[in-house]
Amino acid sequence: MWKTVRINSKSKTITTEDYNKTYVGLGGRGLIAQFLHDEVDPTCDPLGEDSKIIFCTSLFAGTGLVCANRLSVGAKSPLTGGIKESNVGGNAAAAFAEHNIRSIIIENKPENSNSLYMLFINADGNISLEDASTYEGMNNYEFVENMQKLYGEKVSVISIGNAGERLYKNSSLQVTEFGTNYPCRAAGRGGLGSVLGSKRIKGIVIQKAKAKTEYPYADKETFMRLRKELNQSVIESSKTSPFSLVGTASTIDFVGPAGIIPTHNFTGEISDKIDNLKSDKFMSFVNKNGKNQHPCQAGCLIKCSNIVNDDQGNFLTGGFEYETIALCGPNCDIYDYETIAKIDRYCDDIGLDTIETGATIGVCMDAGVIPWGDTHAALDLCKQMGEGTDLGNLLGQGTEIVGKHYNSNRIPTCKGQAIPGYDPRGSIGTGFTYATTSMGADHTAGITLGPDDPTDIEAAVATSDTMQHIFAIADSMTCMMAMATLGGQLDKVAxxxxxxxxxxLNAGDLFAAADKNLLLEKEFNEKAGWKPEDNVIPEFFRNEPLPSTGRKFDIPQSLLSGIDKVQ
Ligand code: SF4
Structure with missing residues (x-):
């Protein structure tokens, strides 16, 4: 009963296909990898007619399993040149599931680049392409407001802002959030907003389904019993989890003093001002006019998200996460929550990845384009990306291109994508993941940071390998937060x-499926031209010791390049 909807952006045809039976049991990232492997030439131009952008719900979307309403977006990435899957919460995946849609594939490219369309799924499940030329050049918040006026307040929206329309390599897709209905959830990484922009599609707008959805459970009674047990286990673990009690910003309490948080374009210099960003300050800031413990999607029992309002009580941003804070904050010598929240809002509105944006601003500060810690100048750079000035258009192409433009020898990227909020010298296993994953520098591909993060090289490599598999399982099922608990009960998940x-299946089979997922991605990238010797960590991490520990990144290049032997 699951459907695949296929949109040809050139001919404007829409076809609905019964779910390919060989794909049953695949969801989220696993399904994205299979589709891209089967349907997309890895050597294609990511913004050309042979590329496709694919949206897939997770395996358990709509079923009431905790945090399972997750939407994966996938394509060949214009930023990394390899396969990319970026997943997001919000209310879109649940809306897909209500209409029994497992995946939407948008292919080809219109001849007339002046046209602009949006995909509309109405309450009866009818699917149409609507003229969206009125909304050209509109950013995400205004676009969503318009959609709500047209189609009702409860409508779910996936959209791109000016960054995606301008084909920036740093461009996100934004998704409306459960509860607030603001477009503050992002499928941020890999520049996938530009792939949708290249198809001249502004967004996907979904009304709540009128009909009650029936899901094809093989054994509904058993499913409901196991779901209840698993959900209860997550409720129990959340009672003491800082991610639930505070939010992901609580990470700063550990990585700040340890010097793992990126500061001053990844020098790792620790400032006393880091105290301004610790959990107690975060709680005061968020709860002054808004609140923490907000669920980003229906069925979330952890609630790591938040609502940030301005002093007038108006919504400023939501999903205000550690990664955004780290990259747009200390990495740019900015230590006040008000400014960082404003940058977050700009990025969500324009449709920029906050990690890539913070790293880009850090490189600009390092190059003397704007002064370190200058909050007004940092906000101005974001505005320029939104307005499309010459400088803004350069910055929108991402950290690596900007760094090369300014002849920087300290560009914090792997495979063209900015390194997120964990210095690879402070978590060498995470650094190994950055260098070796098919996703480019991406903590969600297999972060090893935690109480047992190994400092021994062999153990770090092994842990990275395990975590890359665990995260591949998570990316097909739930958000990472839920998998932190469910990952310890994989037999029951099976x-x-x-x-x-x-x-x-048993737990081992889930691991085997994750392994297949990773191999498909690797195969795609090899065909796209990636080579083992491209698995590198930027040289400055090998030359400069991390001030807090004195350690340089010291996993030998032979291990990074020879990952097959390690596995
Ligand atoms: S735990 Fe956080 S990321 Fe996961 S569904 Fe809940 S709010 Fe969203």
């Missing part, structure tokens, strides 16, 4: 899977 998909 039984849940069996009760849904009529299979007889």
């Amino acid at each position: 039984l849940l899977y069996n009760a849904m998909y009529d299979t007889e």
Whole structure:
């Protein structure tokens, strides 16, 4: 009963296909990898007619499993030149599931680049391409406001802002959030907003389904029993989790003093001002006019998100996360929450990845384009990206291109994508993931940071490998927060899977499926031209010791390049 909807952006045809039976049991990142492997030439131009952008719900979207309403977006990335999957919460995946849609594939490219369309799914499940030329050049918040006026307040929206329309390599897709209905959730990484922009599609707008949805459970009774047990385990672990009690910003309490948070364009210099960003300050800031513990999607029991309002009580931003704070804050010598929240809002509105943006601003400060810590100048750079000035258009192409433009020898990227909020010298296993994953520098591909983060090289490499598999499982099922608890109960998760998909899998089979997922991605990238010797960490991490520990990044290049031997 699951459907795949296929849109040809050139001919404007829409076809609805019964779910390919060989794909049953695939969802989220795993399904994205399979589609891209089967349908897209890895050597294609990511913004050309042979590329496709694919949206897939997770395996358990709509079923009430905790944090399972996750939407994966995938394409060949204009930023990394490889396969990319970026997943996001918000209310779109649940809306897809209500209409029994597992995936939407948008292909080809219109001849007339002046046209602009949007995909509309109405309450009866009818799907149409609507003229969206009125909304050309409109950013995400205004676009969503217009959609709500047209189609009702509860409408779910996936959209691109000016960054995606201008084909910036740093461009996100924004998704409306559960509860607030603001477009503050981002499929941020890899520049996928520009792929949708190249198809001249402004967004996907979905009304709540009128009909009650029936899901094809193989054994509904067992599924519901296991779901209840798994959900309860997440409720229990959340009671003491800082991610639930504070939010992901709580990470700063540990990585700040440890010098793992990026500061001053990844020098790692620790400032006393880091105290301005610790949990107690975050709680005061967020709860002054808004609140923490907000669920970004229906069925979230952890609530790591938040609502940030301005002093007039108007919504400023939501999903105000550690990564945004780290890259747009200390990495740019900015230590006040008010400015960082404003940068977050700009990025969500224009449709920019906050990690890439913070790293780009840091490189600009390092190059003397604007002074270190200058909050007004940092906000101005964001504005320029939104307005499309010459400088803004350069910055929108991402950290690596900007760094090369300014002849920087300290460009914090792997495979063209900015390194997120964990200095690879402070978590060498995470650094190994940055260098070796098919996703470019991406903590969500397998961060190893935690109480047991190994400092021994062999153990770090092994942990990275394990985490890359765990995260591949998570990316097909739930958000990372939920998987932190569910990952310890994979036998039960496998039984849940069996009760849904009529299979007889065990935890080992889930791991094997993740392995296949990773191999498909790797194969795609090899065909796209990636080579083992491209698995590098920027040289300055090998030359400059991290001030807090004195350690340089010291995993030998032979291990980074020879990942097959390690695995
Ligand atoms: S735990 Fe956080 S990321 Fe996961 S669904 Fe809830 S609010 Fe969203």
